Amino acid sequence: MLFSNKPFQFTIAILVACLPLFGFANEPQDSVKTHTERRTLVTDETDHAAIKESAHEAHGGALTLGQKIDAYKAHHVLDAHDFTLFSDEETGKHFGFPLPIILWDNGLHIFSSSKFDHGNAVAESNGNYYKLGHDEKIYKTDAAGTLAGDEHHPTNAKPIDFSITKNVLSMMIVSLIMFLIFSGLAKSYSKNGGISAGFGRIFEPLVLYIRDEIAIPNIGEKHYKKYMSYLLTIFFFVWFLNIFGLTPLGINVTGNIAITAGLAIITALITNFTANKNYWKHIFWMPGVPTPMKIILAPIELLGVVIKPFSLMIRLYANIIAGHIVLMSLIALIFIFGSLIGGVLSFLLSFAISTIEILVALLQAYIFTMLSALYFGSAVEEHHHDKAHH
Amino acid sequence: MTIPRIIGAGLVVIGAGIGIGKIGGSAMDAIARQPDATGKIQTAMLIAAALIEGIGFAALFAVSEN
Numbered sequence: 001m002l003f004s005n006k007p008f009q010f011t012i013a014i015l016v017a018c019l020p021l022f023g024f025a026n027e028p029q030d031s032v033k034t035h036t037e038r039r040t041l042v043t044d045e046t047d048h049a050a051i052k053e054s055a056h057e058a059h060g061g062a063l064t065l066g067q068k069i070d071a072y073k074a075h076h077v078l079d080a081h082d083f084t085l086f087s088d089e090e091t092g093k094h095f096g097f098p099l100p101i102i103l104w105d106n107g108l109h110i111f112s113s114s115k116f117d118h119g120n121a122v123a124e125s126n127g128n129y130y131k132l133g134h135d136e137k138i139y140k141t142d143a144a145g146t147l148a149g150d151e152h153h154p155t156n157a158k159p160i161d162f163s164i165t166k167n168v169l170s171m172m173i174v175s176l177i178m179f180l181i182f183s184g185l186a187k188s189y190s191k192n193g194g195i196s197a198g199f200g201r202i203f204e205p206l207v208l209y210i211r212d213e214i215a216i217p218n219i220g221e222k223h224y225k226k227y228m229s230y231l232l233t234i235f236f237f238v239w240f241l242n243i244f245g246l247t248p249l250g251i252n253v254t255g256n257i258a259i260t261a262g263l264a265i266i267t268a269l270i271t272n273f274t275a276n277k278n279y280w281k282h283i284f285w286m287p288g289v290p291t292p293m294k295i296i297l298a299p300i301e302l303l304g305v306v307i308k309p310f311s312l313m314i315r316l317y318a319n320i321i322a323g324h325i326v327l328m329s330l331i332a333l334i335f336i337f338g339s340l341i342g343g344v345l346s347f348l349l350s351f352a353i354s355t356i357e358i359l360v361a362l363l364q365a366y367i368f369t370m371l372s373a374l375y376f377g378s379a380v381e382e383h384h385h386d387k388a389h390h
Numbered sequence: 391m392t393i394p395r396i397i398g399a400g401l402v403v404i405g406a407g408i409g410i411g412k413i414g415g416s417a418m419d420a421i422a423r424q425p426d427a428t429g430k431i432q433t434a435m436l437i438a439a440a441l442i443e444g445i446g447f448a449a450l451f452a453v454s455e456n
């Protein structure tokens with residue numbers, strides 16, 4: 001029994017906790033520094049110089065170390081149109097793979113993101129020109145690629161972007177992994193006579209935990225079954241994506257407010273559309289409260305319908321993005337100190353924070369599922385005649 | 391405009407810290423009195439802490455620069 005061996009488990013835990021360091025260790029070589037380094041290299045290349053110069057101009061020429069670190073952090077937490085794993089500072093070469101760009105701009109435009117050359121080049125598609133802004137958004141430009149207005153918020157027209165971005169790809173991969181694991185787990189029950197088998201069985205205790213400790217106590221024996229599929233999906237989706245965010249792939253999906261907003265909206269829709277009469281009665285005309293108070297409380301309760309999913313959205317987003325920014329700031333200590341002290345300090349601190357982040361990844365998935373179950377429970381709660389209303 | 395923001399962020403963290411600290415302390419007391427109910431107390435503690443954390447993050451958002 002190798003897995004019951006404590007030192008072995010401990011070693012594995014240390015290795016997992018060190019994983020994020022590999023991903024973040026590439027940081028100063030990413031786009032920003034590369035751009036500034038390349039500035040000196042490309043000035044004699046006359047053909048590309050004009051376009052590249054405009055890209056460098058936006059970075060404000062020579063950046064201080066603090067600005068570089070800030071810019072790297074800002075780039076890391078954003079979604080991206082290509083999947084860059086790391087890049088070479090010397091040559092300015094990015095290692096990774098491009099992703100498809102799908103735009104709707106009076107017709108469908110499909111091309112590879114390699115045409116953008118990480119924001120340095122103008123992409124042409126069916127006579128239209130597009131450029132990648134510093135905020136990772138695609139803008140419609142002229143052939144020279146001029147962006148009007150403020151460098152970080154250009155006023156150029158934006159086509160409707162359906163691209164398979166880094167986050168979309170990550171979500172697709174996680175969905176596929178979840179489908180394979182859990183359909184395998186489900187099938188093994190019928191094949192093995194009610195006993196789980198295969199890789200999926202390691203998740204069986206978690207599935208049971210969600211049923212017995214989250215769904216049944218919060219929703220109730222009578223109604224919990226119809227919500228189980230959603231609760232399990234949301235738990236494993238958020239958890240897997242949180243863990244993927246800590247791997248060297250450097251993706252930040254649950255730290256993207258659009259995605260947490262999507263998840264929170266689904267919870268809100270399920271809560272409100274499966275709610276019974278009793279739920280709405282407690283919002284608009286709560287029993288057992290004097291009439292003047294009812295008039296005051298109704299708008300507050302109605303506001304609560306919006307605030308509940310809003311807080312779900314902010315909580316997950318802020319926790320994950322804060323974890324990523326703290327980790328990157330700690331690794332930036334290496335470059336701020338520029339000596340052995342910084343390296344040792346940075347390693348120890350980011351090791352500790354990485355370990356905490358693994359806990360946070362699970363905790364946030366749990367909290368999201370728990371609060372969703374709580375809201376569903378309030379939506380289907382039956383009226384209790386025996387209990388007095390407070 | 392940076393200094394008021396930093397002070398605001400500090401105040402938010404103090405508030406959220408006091409809130410979560412009180413919850414944690416009370417949960418410790420409760421577990422010490424009723425070790426059998428540890429599971430239930432922990433669940434309630436986590437929910438309350440998560441709610442305060444949500445408010446704290448919302449406030450941090452309001453004071454952040456973007």
